[in-house]
Amino acid sequence: MAMRTDVAIIGGGIMGSALAYWLTRLAPRLAVAVVERDPGYRQASSALSAASIRQQFTTPLNIRISQASLEFLRGVGATLAVGDEPASISVHEAGYLCLADEEGAPRLRLAHGVQRAHGADVLLLEPAAMAARFPWLATAGLALASYGQSGEGWFDGYALLAAFSRKARAQGAQYLRGEVVAIERAGGRLVALGLADGTRLACGVAVNAAGPWARAVARLAGIELPVFARRRTVFVISTRARLEGLPLLVDPSGFWIRPEGAQFIGGLAPRADPDDLPLEPDYASFEEELWPALAARIPAFEEARLERAWAGYYEINVFDHNAIIGPHPSLPNLYFVNGFSGHGLQQAAAVGRGLAELIVEGRYRSLDLSPLGFERLLENRPLHEGNVIG
Ligand SMILES: Cc1cc2nc3c(=O)[nH]c(=O)nc-3n(C[C@H](O)[C@H](O)[C@H](O)COP(=O)(O)OP(=O)(O)OC[C@H]3O[C@@H](n4cnc5c(N)ncnc54)[C@H](O)[C@@H]3O)c2cc1C
Incomplete structure (x- = not known):
């Protein structure tokens, strides 16, 4: 089977679903497909998380990301409501x-x-x-x-995942059940994803949102990711x-x-x-x-x-315990949103927004996430996060 989309997101956990929400909100006419092999999220980190949020980081950008995410979480009921049904994620600000x-x-x-x-x-x-x-x-x-x-x-992380994905669907994102097993390149660009059932999903942009399996997905494109x-x-x-x-x-x-x-x-x-x-x-x-x-x-x-x-x-x-966000310089239409090292659930709302801005408008507008770009790995410039919990 052959299909086509503007943006193909590999993985429908919190990162993939937050991104799908922001893409369809910022660019309602964009075709967005989320490919998820485990729609019950039995192994996804987002469903197995402690779902807590803090500002006690050592990297200033992580503090800003969590502050922006917290603002989003406080207003999530109305923002992610579908019809007259509000989202509910039980935020407890207990420190x-x-x-x-x-x-x-x-x-x-x-x-x-x-x-x-x-x-x-x-x-x-x-x-x-x-x-x-x-x-x-x-x-x-x-x-x-x-x-x-x-x-x-802390908050109900699974409820946040469900709310992002429900709202993204309501705004037009398509969720496909399938496993990405191949990345097709032509002329220095990614042109399609191959799924295990033989489907060829042609796309303008692809995003690696495969969580703990992101290294295997990167390898499909010949890229080493230290996650x-x-x-x-x-x-x-x-x-x-x-x-x-x-x-x-x-x-x-x-x-x-x-x-x-x-x-x-x-x-x-x-x-x-x-x-x-x-x-x-x-x-x-x-x-x-x-x-x-x-x-x-x-x-x-x-x-x-x-x-x-x-x-x-x-x-x-393992490079510096911080997220890797943005395109790979050698394959500019393959984006990454990986390696959150135990603090991804709380960052998804702000990171999804930033990455959607980068994909849609070519630049960050709400929060400059460029220090978390892939370039720092290639240039051996770690941005160490010193407060990794657990
Ligand atoms: C025990 C635990 C406690 C945590 N506590 C916190 C916390 O307190 N606060 C916090 O902020 N963060 C916490 N985290 C981290 C946080 O949960 C993760 O950073 C976040 O959930 C990562 O989201 P994700 O969408 O990248 O990955 P996931 O939720 O794992 O989603 C990735 C998805 O990609 C799919 N996938 C993978 N490969 C393919 C493929 N080839 N084709 C199709 N689909 C594919 C998978 O099925 C999966 O559903 C914790 C994590 C754990 C495990």
Whole structure:
């Protein structure tokens, strides 16, 4: 079968769907097709995410992206409404609390300076102030904390994905079930995608929005992308104790925890981090690492019960832990939106808008995302993000 579209998006997760929404909003006459091989999103990072949003980054552009995304999320009900049905994504602005020991305190202080300079509402707390504000916290071994008083928290990530895709369809985007297995080039340009069922999808522009599988898609075009699928487990935990005002807490030992309804979810950065592990939760790490560290930091969790767990992939950009956004210089009509390294869900709204502007108008208008372009990899100019959680 032969088909044609103006823009073909490979992958219909949060990046592909946010982009489809913005493209069809900015250019209603543009033909946009989203090719997704797993329409139930059983393995997509966007469906397996902790869906939290923060301003506590070390890269100023990441702070700006999250601020712009937050503005979008606050107004999402009306913006992504279809007909008289509003979108609902349950935004909880309960903050992040990043803890540091003596060794980590100077880095936290430095990052705090960058965040304040870019308008983030973050506060430094010494141990006595932490204990007064968060009485359930054991402050032994802590030297400093950084707390987001507003503009940080979490939301329903799957609902956001569904809302973007529903609105994109309502605005004319077409979602095709299929797997992209070939990229056809001619005269220095990409001309078509080949799907596993034999369909040839001719297109003016293609976008790699394949999340943890983006490296395999890039290879179809002969391009090396340093993005790797690294498994992360999310544990659902319950305790009878009440933990008033628990934000998303990040411990110096590497674990994070936050409320999720009447329960809690948490995870930790694995010691060994191989690529492409099967998406089975790493239950052993709960008993051996997470629970002891959690109970030491918040003694109420001594009574914790593990309810269930799931695993998803971080799509880690090992070059500098920041996203790679924009076209590849050697193939200017193949765009990338990959490598978000654990902070993609919160960035999708602003990044989708920026990339749509670049595709439709040839330049960024709302937010200049060019520092995240592919050129920095080719010129070996990393833009390191120092605050990667989990
Ligand atoms: C456990 C966990 C916790 C996280 N916590 C947070 C958080 O708190 N805050 C935050 O901002 N981010 C978080 N993230 C990261 C965030 O979820 C991701 O950055 C984001 O979801 C990536 O979206 P995506 O659309 O690029 O990828 P995905 O959602 O994985 O979508 C990619 C899609 O491409 C499809 N695809 C792949 N190859 C092909 C092909 N060849 N043909 C057709 N389709 C294809 C796949 O089926 C998939 O549906 C977390 C991630 C995980 C796993």
